Amino acid sequence: MTPIIAPSLLAADFANLQRDIELINRSDADWFHLDIMDGQFVPNISFGIPVCQAIAKHARKPMDIHLMIETPELYLQAFHACGAYSISVHYEACTHLHKVVNQIKDLGCKAGVALNPHTPVHLLADIISDLDLVCLMSVNPGFGGQKFISRTFQKVEQLKEMIQRAGSSTLIEIDGGVNSNNALSLLNAGADVLVVGSFVFKSEDPVNTISDLKKVPA
Ligand code: DX5
Ligand code: ZN
Numbered sequence: 001m002t003p004i005i006a007p008s009l010l011a012a013d014f015a016n017l018q019r020d021i022e023l024i025n026r027s028d029a030d031w032f033h034l035d036i037m038d039g040q041f042v043p044n045i046s047f048g049i050p051v052c053q054a055i056a057k058h059a060r061k062p063m064d065i066h067l068m069i070e071t072p073e074l075y076l077q078a079f080h081a082c083g084a085y086s087i088s089v090h091y092e093a094c095t096h097l098h099k100v101v102n103q104i105k106d107l108g109c110k111a112g113v114a115l116n117p118h119t120p121v122h123l124l125a126d127i128i129s130d131l132d133l134v135c136l137m138s139v140n141p142g143f144g145g146q147k148f149i150s151r152t153f154q155k156v157e158q159l160k161e162m163i164q165r166a167g168s169s170t171l172i173e174i175d176g177g178v179n180s181n182n183a184l185s186l187l188n189a190g191a192d193v194l195v196v197g198s199f200v201f202k203s204e205d206p207v208n209t210i211s212d213l214k215k216v217p218a
Contacts (some may be wrong), residue, residue, distance in 0.1 A: 001187075001192070001217070002056040002142045002193050002214060002217065003030060003183070003187055003191070003192065003193065003213070003214065003216065003217065004030040004115065004133070004173075004192055004193040005028065005029045005030050005031075005122060005194055005196065005210055005214055006029065006030060006031040006032070006033040006173070006193055006194065006195045006196070006215050007024050007029050007032065007033060007196055007197070007200045007201070007206075007210065008033040008034075008035055008144065008175075008195050008196065008198070009021070009024075009032060009034055009035075009055065010035040010197050010199035011145070011197035011198045011200065011201035011202065012024075012044060013201075013203055014047075014151055016053070018202070019052075019057055020049070021055060021058040021059055022040030022058065023206055023207060024059075024061065024210075025058070025059070025060045025061065026207065027207045027210040027211065028207075029212050030061060030062070030193075030209050030216045031061055031062045031063070031064040031085070031193070032055065032059050032062070032063045032064065032141055033064045033065065033066060033175070033195045033197075034050060034052060034055065034063055035061055035066050035144075036052075036066065036068060036069055036079075037038055037068045037069070037141075037142060037157065038066050038068070038069035038070060040069070040070045041068050041069050041070045041090065041092075041093050041141075042068045042141050042142035042169065043142050043145055044142040045099050047104070049075070049079070049082060049157075052065070052079065052083075052084075053082050054081040054109065056082050056197075057084040061211065062085030062086070062180070063082070063084050063085050063086075064081055064084075064085060064086045064112075064115060064173075064193075064195075065072070065079050065082075065084045065086065065087045065088065065132075065139075066088050066091075066112075066135060066175065066195075067087065067089050067090070068090060068114075068141045068142070068177030069093065070093055070205070071093070072089040072090070072093055072094065072100065072200045073089075073094075073096075073099075073100050073103060073196075076100075076103055076107060076109075077105055077107065079152070080107040080109055084109050084156060085102075085109065085110060085202070086111070086112055086132065086133055086196045087104045087107075087108055087109045087110075087111065088102075088109035088111075088113060088114045088133060088135045088173075089104070089112070089113060089114070090112050090113070090114045090116065090141075091114065091116075091119055091123065091124070091135060092115075092116050092119060097113065097127060098127055098130070099184070100140050101113065101127065101130050101131065102130070105130075109123050110132035110133060111130070111131055111132050111133070112131065112132060112133030112134065112135050112173070113131055113135070114134075114135035114136075114137060114141075114175070115128070115134065115137060115155075116134070116140065116141065117137055117138070117140060117149050117151070117152070118133075118163060119161060120137075120155075120159070121134075121155050121159040122162070123156045124159075124162070125162060125178075128162055128163060128166050128168055129166050129167075129168045129170075131168070131169065131170045133170065133171045133172075133173055133193070134159060134163075134170055134171070134172055134173065134177050134197075135173040135174075136155050136156060136159065136172065136173065136174055136175070137150055137175055137176055138152040138174050138175060138177055138178070139175075139176030139177050140176075141176070141178065142199050144197040145197070145202075146176060146177055147199040148176065148178065148179070148182055149176075149179055151173065152186075153185060153186070153189050156172055156174070156189035156190050156191050157166060157189050157190060158171060158188060159190070160177055160200045161189030171192040171193055172190055172191050172192050172193065172195055173192065173193035173194075173195060174186050174191045174193070174195065175195040176195070177184075178194050178196045178199060179196070179199040180199070180212065180213065180216070183213055183216045184217065185215050187216060187217050194213065196210075196213060200213075
């Protein structure tokens with residue numbers, strides 16, 4: 001299966017954001033991945049709703065919004081209004097995860113749950129059929145450019161098995177430290193979506209880097 005490639009704008013040049021959005025528009029990338037950080041759930045602050053609105057004016061591909069924030073339920077409507085295609089909340093930030101997932105779906109967005117590296121995938125067993133997406137963090141969230149945690153490969157396999165057992169079509173997204181060295185193994189383990197930040201934007205030719213990633217399974 002051809003992977004879904006979702007470049008993370010966290011690694012873009014914020015002073016040339018429109019230029020970098022256009023670059024993704026004309027590439028083979030499938031989604032824009034937008035990392036929202038509140039300085040509470042993660043020790044960093046990225047950007048919020050006004051910047052997402054500005055991105056939406058130029059983005060011609062679906063916006064995959066990753067909320068690394070406390071009380072995400074308070075902001076779902078606002079991100080939906082920005083034009084979100086999918087919204088992922090963190091398992092670790094939601095006491096009432098089932099309710100939040102249904103709120104996302106009621107807005108008409110695809111619903112995702114992200115798991116920190118220390119959170120086992122089996123904790124999603126009772127909700128997996130309700131999810132459109134599971135985002136496995138392969139770094140500790142908060143910063144781009146970190147080293148991939150190799151334990152993620154086993155988590156992908158376990159999650160794939162759980163999804164297949166449930167007869168669900170939930171997508172598995174990998175976020176953090178993805179590059180051409182681990183992409184094929186991730187896809188072979190069962191990943192469907194690769195989020196790529198630094199590896200794309202720090203490369204000499206990001207458009208070419210994206211098309212190479214698209215061709216990885218070939
Ligand atoms: C990390 C973010 C990631 C990050 C990925 O907290 O959720 O999306 O931007 O960037 P790289 O690919 O540089 O690890
Ligand atoms: Zn992310």
